[in-house]
Amino acid sequence: MAGTSVLLHNARLIDGNGGDPLPGAALLIRDTRLEWVGRTEDLAPGTRRDVTHRVDLAGRTVCPGFIDTHVHFALPGTKGSALDGLREPPTYRTLKVLERLRVTLENGVTTARDLMGLDAGFRQAVAERRVPGPRLLVAVTMLSQHAGHADFTMAGGFDALAAAVMFPGSPTGLVDTVDEMRLRVRELVAAGADCVKLASSGGVSSPHDDPEWLGLRPEMIRAAIEEAAAHGGRRVAVHAIGRPGIAAAVRAGVHSVEHGYALDDELRAEMADRGQFLVPTLTETMTDLDPARTSPAIHAKGVRWHRVAQESVARSVEAGVRVAMGTDAGLTPDHGTNLRELELLVRFAGLTPLRAITAGTRDAAELCGLSDTVGTVEAGKLADLVITGADPLSDIAALADPRQVLVVVKDGRVAIDRGAVLGDTLPPLCP
């Protein structure tokens, strides 16, 4: 297919930058990239002659491929228990991850940031097109103090997270001093982590803590940020639910607060001033963990904090806090349901459908440090596209319906084409 250039024309383009859709748009794809994007009539005659294949999109809407900034491919969603891995060899767990990567991609997510669970090998296999999946950024593990959100040591003395979820060779996430924090971040760098995930508050699903508790002291968060920055400018994402953990994370200067349910106006103003992102993970709040599969205590934490989350997020948006799409897929949300978050950002955060799409494309790319390559449909960027027959601006929930996600293109290759829209013009992602 070398030398081919494919013109998708008669498209309605939502380019991810937040502007009104462009009717009568055309996109010229050459190899992995978008070579030209604009109104069909503005395509220069010379370029027009170079086009080897044309596809009439018949007015269908094109969006950038979506970016989920908070997923856990090592966790099963509702399709099992996080503890299933205690009875499974790591090879079997790996093969289950491959299914989750594929279904996520086929439902419109072309880039995903795994914030605990996957190691760098998954990223490599996807990048080499050995397996279909979203382009991956991996945190490998999550760092918290002992008895914090990363500590899943069972009463019998067994480390359930290490045994059932993490892959062999992944570093431990438990850290109690500033010096240990520097060591842990360096271990993650050596393990190939793209970013650093901390837990500065307790969690809903963890057995020994409460979201109101501090999970890392401020000086440890600062040390992690400093080490991450010193190693290639890596970014720091922080799980923080209760106020003490959020305050510590925001004031230490983290890049994103994940969850952020107990944000108050004082902290919202500080986040807005610093340009820090909130990743509200609303999809996660729609399901309370099954008390039979976890514990009554964990169930009760979920019921309480999910309501707080849904009531708090709109005020954060009103206060000017930037929001990026993230779902916590794998924890309670099923893999592949990621774009449900767009509807929830409209329903609970008060975003317009267009702004929700921007939160899941351009803004998510910015949070991930990928603005140069993905997040918008613009010349020079990688050709990551979602083509839908629905109008997401009048029905944002449509994007959560796989039947409406007709085509997913990643790196100029077809991940799925449910409507046979593209024929064989673009090559398949994984032949």
Ligand SMILES: [Zn+2]
């Ligand atoms: Zn998470």
